[in-house]
Amino acid sequence: MNKSLKDKPSFGHLIALALIVVAGLFIQRGYMNEYPSHIHAWAEQDHYALSVGFINNGFDFFHPETMIYNKQFPGWWKEASETTITSADFPVHEYIVALLMRLFDTDAPWGFRFWTLLIAFVGLFFLFKISYFITRDWPKSMLVVIVAMTSPSVAYYMNGFLPGIPALSMSIVGLWFYLKYHEGEQIKHFHLSVAFLTL
Secondary structure, eight states, X not given: OOOOTTOOOOHHHHXXXXXXXXXXXXXXXXXXXXXSOSTTHHHHXXXXXXXXXXXXXXXXXXXXXXXXXXXXXXXXXXXXXXXXXXXXXXXXXXXXXXXXXXXXXXXXXXXXXXXXXXXXXXXXXXXXXXXXXXXXXHHHHHHHHHHHHHSHHHHHHTTSSSTHHHHHHHHHHHHHHHHHHHHHOOXXXXXXXXXXXXX
């Protein structure tokens, strides 16, 4: 069978997307408004604080803030800083979450969890598309997605505060666009691939 990435989303693709969303909501149903807790709660709280900080600083992307003055360096928490501005990795996801929080007029944790879960759904759907392109088998492709989304690490962090799931999802989308570029050699797909892999 001739494999092509130019196929329009079929009914099977829409069913796969619906199953991903339903299964993901079922897995995460009890945690959508929970604050960070358990393992890595400190790191999750840091990312959550960056989003709240963007709301507090007027959405100044280049001056991310947390809510603490006594940072670790210098002084090992003994000396208070004059500002809550902090160093951070490229905080694009935290910034988008802050925009969602402002849009819905809340700083409740469900905004952050909603964004991460939405990005997880996108990544899982593109994983399905990649698998379907390789196998041309709907059940096998769906099985790949089910195994991925029920693995303990993905299931635990799928609606969390850490950037791991968004980064993984963006990488999967980037790989999809690389496959599209490899098939059709359109430079726009290569640029999209690099953009998503960079995010």
